[in-house]
Amino acid sequence: MLSNIRIILAETTHPGNIGAVARAMKNMGLHDLRLVSPKIFPSADATSRASGADGILSNAVVCDTLDEALIDCDLVMGASARRRTISWPELSSHDGAKLAAKESQEAKVAILFGRENSGLTNEELDRCHYLLHIPCNPDFSSLNLGAAVQVIAYELRMAVMGSDEVVKTAKRSEDRLSTANEIEAFYGHLEQTLYDIGFTQPERSRSLMRRMKRLYNRVRLEKKEVDILRGIFSMMKEKKDISRSDR
Amino acid sequence: MLSNIRIILAETTHPGNIGAVARAMKNMGLHDLRLVSPKIFPSADATSRASGADGILSNAVVCDTLDEALIDCDLVMGASARRRTISWPELSSHDGAKLAAKESQEAKVAILFGRENSGLTNEELDRCHYLLHIPCNPDFSSLNLGAAVQVIAYELRMAVMGSDEVVKTAKRSEDRLSTANEIEAFYGHLEQTLYDIGFTQPERSRSLMRRMKRLYNRVRLEKKEVDILRGIFSMMKEKKDISRSDR
Numbered sequence: 283m284l285s286n287i288r289i290i291l292a293e294t295t296h297p298g299n300i301g302a303v304a305r306a307m308k309n310m311g312l313h314d315l316r317l318v319s320p321k322i323f324p325s326a327d328a329t330s331r332a333s334g335a336d337g338i339l340s341n342a343v344v345c346d347t348l349d350e351a352l353i354d355c356d357l358v359m360g361a362s363a364r365r366r367t368i369s370w371p372e373l374s375s376h377d378g379a380k381l382a383a384k385e386s387q388e389a390k391v392a393i394l395f396g397r398e399n400s401g402l403t404n405e406e407l408d409r410c411h412y413l414l415h416i417p418c419n420p421d422f423s424s425l426n427l428g429a430a431v432q433v434i435a436y437e438l439r440m441a442v443m444g445s446d447e448v449v450k451t452a453k454r455s456e457d458r459l460s461t462a463n464e465i466e467a468f469y470g471h472l473e474q475t476l477y478d479i480g481f482t483q484p485e486r487s488r489s490l491m492r493r494m495k496r497l498y499n500r501v502r503l504e505k506k507e508v509d510i511l512r513g514i515f516s517m518m519k520e521k522k523d524i525s526r527s528d529r
Numbered sequence: 530m531l532s533n534i535r536i537i538l539a540e541t542t543h544p545g546n547i548g549a550v551a552r553a554m555k556n557m558g559l560h561d562l563r564l565v566s567p568k569i570f571p572s573a574d575a576t577s578r579a580s581g582a583d584g585i586l587s588n589a590v591v592c593d594t595l596d597e598a599l600i601d602c603d604l605v606m607g608a609s610a611r612r613r614t615i616s617w618p619e620l621s622s623h624d625g626a627k628l629a630a631k632e633s634q635e636a637k638v639a640i641l642f643g644r645e646n647s648g649l650t651n652e653e654l655d656r657c658h659y660l661l662h663i664p665c666n667p668d669f670s671s672l673n674l675g676a677a678v679q680v681i682a683y684e685l686r687m688a689v690m691g692s693d694e695v696v697k698t699a700k701r702s703e704d705r706l707s708t709a710n711e712i713e714a715f716y717g718h719l720e721q722t723l724y725d726i727g728f729t730q731p732e733r734s735r736s737l738m739r740r741m742k743r744l745y746n747r748v749r750l751e752k753k754e755v756d757i758l759r760g761i762f763s764m765m766k767e768k769k770d771i772s773r774s775d776r
Contacts, residue, residue: 306676311666334669376687417686419558422581429553429679432672436680439664440623 301331302428360410379437548578549675626684
């Protein structure tokens with residue numbers, strides 16, 4: 283679906299920003315970039331700021347007109363700071379990205395970004411079905427072009443991949459978690475140790491053990507951690523036995 | 530709450546990135562910036578990229594150690610690309626920002642960003658309660674420092690202000706929407722016009738009018754738009770009357 287979303291930059295002034303856009307796109311898995319009459323392109327500044335996303339730059343299609351850039355696109359969204367003079371269907375970056383992600387299942391979606399200083403012209407706005415607005419400080423609302431593309435591209439990825447992508451792919455570590463049996467054996471060992479060292483007595487240990495379990499259950503112990511803790515218990519008991527035999 | 534969130538940059542190499550961070554912060558309403566041993570600062574590059582957020586730069590506290598930067602902070606989150614070797618409590622940028630926003634109601638929260646090339650050291654990670662991970666293309670996962678701060682700052686603002694900030698503050702335009710009565714009068718005028726010009730006949734107009742209403746109800750007409758459309762209807766009828774009288 284991300285391959286059905288095209289980023290279009292209209293008359294960008296600073297080539298470094300084009301490079302930053304390419305990097306932001308590749309970071310988020312977008313690839314289709316069109317540039318309408320960029321002031322300077324290609325450029326060493328763009329390549330340097332792309333920082334490894336050169337492929338996006340070399341595949342970028344440079345167009346003379348917005349019409350050319352919009353070819354094949356079904357839905358057009360324009361990124362824009364709040365405009366008070368024109369009423370236009372406006373979506374937040376979050377909601378707009380959700381709509382774009384949905385539409386991109388079957389249609390080609392274009393997201394259009396304007397000039398660094400003056401944004402989109404009225405003629406360009408006329409081509410947009412929706413305006414996208416990034417919520418921001420109303421007293422300082424002009425985002426850098428690369429930063430604006432970064433936020434929208436991030437929201438697009440979140441919308442397409444689902445917000446729990448991280449949770450799904452997050453690996454705790456190479457070490458496996460302890461099984462329920464291992465944890466039970468651990469608690470048994472802990473309780474026995476607490477008796478052995480004289481910290482508590484069998485008839486008084488119930489509420490203490492409940493607290494201990496609440497603590498360790500929260501952290502979801504790994505096998506290796508259990509081994510280490512049980513090693514410590516064993517050492518504690520040994521120490522106690524030695525000190526007893528010293529008496 | 531945003532004033533209780535501090536951004537800390539550890540040993541930043543490129544001063545331009547510090548400027549980009551300042552701009553991203555101000556865009557999203559953050560103000561508290563600390564720099565741990567930046568390579569070059571202050572710098573004209575930083576000021577230029579800050580692009581009006583110079584206040585954040587001049588108020589930024591330069592620290593020799595992370596300890597100094599973390600003073601007063603209760604919760605520390607480290608922004609980090611995925612690490613496969615260490616198991617660490619990890620949150621997505623979205624969930625982490627929600628937690629930070631919640632905690633910032635009562636506590637000082639620090640968000641720590643590492644070096645451009647090598648991220649955070651193990652000693653710095655040890656100070657973090659959570660790692661923040663921005664979901665991204667696993668084959669190209671290194672975001673520019675300014676871009677990473679932009680995404681996190683954006684999520685912080687969304688979390689603090691609520692995702693419907695846009696909806697709340699969005700003004701359609703200065704023009705008020707039409708009242709239900711005005712819309713009814715408009716539909717009456719439309720229907721009459723369609724008869725007058727011979728487009729349909731009273732006994733056949735029901736399904737046509739239903740289509741028309743479905744269309745116009747979707748756009749939620751403004752008063753001024755209704756006036757314009759009714760002006761057009763009047764003109765159509767006039768034209769028809771004229772052409773009839775010409776016969």
